Structure formats: C-alpha cells, structure tokens
Amino acid sequence: MLKLEEKQRLSQIVYSCYFTRSREGEQFIPEHVFSYQIAGTLTTNDGHKDYTFGEGDFRFSRRNQLVKFFKQPPENGEFKSLSIYLDQETLRKFSLEYGYKAEAHQENDAVLELKPNVLYKSFMDSLVPYLQENQSVNRDLQALKLKEAILILLQANPELKDILFDFSEPGKLDLEGFMNKNYHFNVELKRFAYLTGRSLATFKRDFEKIFHASPSRWLQQRRLQEAHYLIKEKGKAPSDVYLELGFEDLSHFSFAFKKTYGIAPSKI
Incomplete structure (x- = not known):
C-alpha cells in the first residue's frame, strides 16, 4: 500500500x-x-x-x-x-x-x-x-x-x-485586470508575463506604467492589503491567510505585515 x-x-x-x-x-x-x-x-x-x-x-x-x-x-x-x-x-x-x-x-x-x-x-x-x-x-x-x-x-x-486542438499561445491580455484577479498566486514573474502574452521585459515595463510600482513591490503590498482586510474584517487567522495570498511562509508574512502596518497580524 x-x-x-x-x-x-x-x-x-x-x-x-x-x-x-x-x-x-x-x-x-x-x-x-x-x-x-x-x-x-x-x-x-x-x-x-x-x-x-x-x-x-x-x-x-x-x-x-x-x-x-x-x-x-x-x-x-x-x-x-x-x-x-x-x-x-x-x-x-x-x-x-x-x-x-x-x-x-x-x-x-x-x-x-x-x-x-x-x-x-x-x-x-x-x-x-x-x-x-x-x-x-x-x-x-x-x-x-x-x-x-x-x-x-x-x-x-x-x-x-x-x-x-487550439495550439495558440496566450494573447496580450489586459494586464491590470489579470493581475488584480491573480495577484495571490505565488508564481515567478516570467509566468505572469507568459500568461499575459508578454516577454518579461515588456511585462515589467507595462506593469510600471499601469501600477507605478515594480511588480514585486506591488504584489507584496496588494497581498498585505488583502491580508489586513481578511484578518481584521473577516476574522481569519494569519496562519490561514498567508498561503492563500501567495506568501512563502508565515514568518516572512508576519515580518512584512508588521513592517507595513506597525503591528503583528496576530495582534489585530
């Protein structure tokens, strides 16, 4: 067995x-x-x-x-x-x-x-x-x-x-809509670029034009914003939230959260 x-x-x-x-x-x-x-x-x-x-x-x-x-x-x-x-x-x-x-x-x-x-x-x-x-x-x-x-x-x-039998590759998508839907997936930037029909360089350039921030910085801030909402308004536990929002581990999530909001997620 x-x-x-x-x-x-x-x-x-x-x-x-x-x-x-x-x-x-x-x-x-x-x-x-x-x-x-x-x-x-x-x-x-x-x-x-x-x-x-x-x-x-x-x-x-x-x-x-x-x-x-x-x-x-x-x-x-x-x-x-x-x-x-x-x-x-x-x-x-x-x-x-x-x-x-x-x-x-x-x-x-x-x-x-x-x-x-x-x-x-x-x-x-x-x-x-x-x-x-x-x-x-x-x-x-x-x-x-x-x-x-x-x-x-x-x-x-x-x-x-x-x-x-549709062998076409992803076409150029609306970047803003795609990222707001998929920001919680913990994948490499080159995967996001591919799925939006862009090279990595074009993805980064288009991203900064739209969001006025680098992809990595925007992703962390967007995930932390959603985490704060889920913990404070929905009563979810930090241990349930960090994976759901694409963080690697709980300690990294807690450190980034406290740095942004001045308080540990477990203290909200």
Whole structure:
C-alpha cells in the first residue's frame, strides 16, 4: 500500500496517493489534464470560482491555468487520483493523423466537470494495474493509451475539440485586470508575463506604467492589503491567510505585515 504521499509517473500518466491528512497548495497547469478522482475530495480555485470533485468524478483541466488546490483524504483513508497529461506534441500528432482542428478559441472555466461515462471508467481502470504494481510500460504502449484517452474524450465531449486542438499561445491580455484577479498566486514573474502574452521585459515595463510600482513591490503590498482586510474584517487567522495570498511562509508574512502596518497580524 502507498503511504503518506506517493506519485508514480509513467511519462504523462500519474497516479497520486496521499494518506492521513489534507494538503493544500497551488500550481500552474502547463498541459491539458484528464483526471479521475478515485478516493477523497479535491477542491480547486482559479481565482474566480471553486470546483469540487469527489469519489468517482472525472474532470478536464485546461492548460495555461493558475489554480489553488485542497486535497482531502476520506476519513481513515487515502486520497487517490489518476491523471493523464495531454501534451502539445501528442495532440499535434493526433490532429495531423485524424484531421482535427480547432474552429474557434474557447474561453472556458479552468477546470471542467465531465459527466460520468462508462468509457472513462473502463479506461482509467485499465491503467491502475500498471501504476500500482510498478510494472514497466514501454513508450509505444503509453502513446497508445494517450491516443485512446483523446478518442474517448472526443466521443463523449465533441465540443472539447476546440480546446484540445487550439495550439495558440496566450494573447496580450489586459494586464491590470489579470493581475488584480491573480495577484495571490505565488508564481515567478516570467509566468505572469507568459500568461499575459508578454516577454518579461515588456511585462515589467507595462506593469510600471499601469501600477507605478515594480511588480514585486506591488504584489507584496496588494497581498498585505488583502491580508489586513481578511484578518481584521473577516476574522481569519494569519496562519490561514498567508498561503492563500501567495506568501512563502508565515514568518516572512508576519515580518512584512508588521513592517507595513506597525503591528503583528496576530495582534489585530
């Protein structure tokens, strides 16, 4: 049995198992992901809304998204999920082989709930023995499994064609609106630059024109402002706030907060 947290990866196929206690964090989703929630609950937030998935649920996560996550194992049990990463190279090859093309750019939610389908379950079940028993799976078999996953998704959800085969990179976005929505994600500036369709140099130049401050200074001040509001007006604990707002650790958050407001967050 897998203990604590263990992830077994067969290239783009990942089995995740987490035991005993909940976990939270954030991540950038670089590729489309087709996932099956085997046990426990996963809650994600893209800065706009929450998405919650329980045992037996299937989901599709779009690439180039920022999300926060909370993994909750069942009582006295393990958190388990199985995910298939559909990379751009695989999808381009599939597009050429089968003639699929995106007809329009789709601005969907970061994570889509997929309606139950017997094909999903049988496909995911076929992967579990390899992953749990550490069996070696050759590259050709992995490629076939990825192709099978794409075919199943398209059969059950034809509308996913415009997402799967949209190979465009992020266009130049409204920087002010994007940053006010995503400031609480703790990612490198180059990631923010990429997601807003800019080089790092252009991102910094545009940022200072709009906000009249450097990105790092503005991000810290904006996060501290929100932290002050959540602690004072909403009664949240500093230990709950610092991760939510993108700070590395509680001591760094407390130091920056006291320097700005003249009082420790725990004293408000």
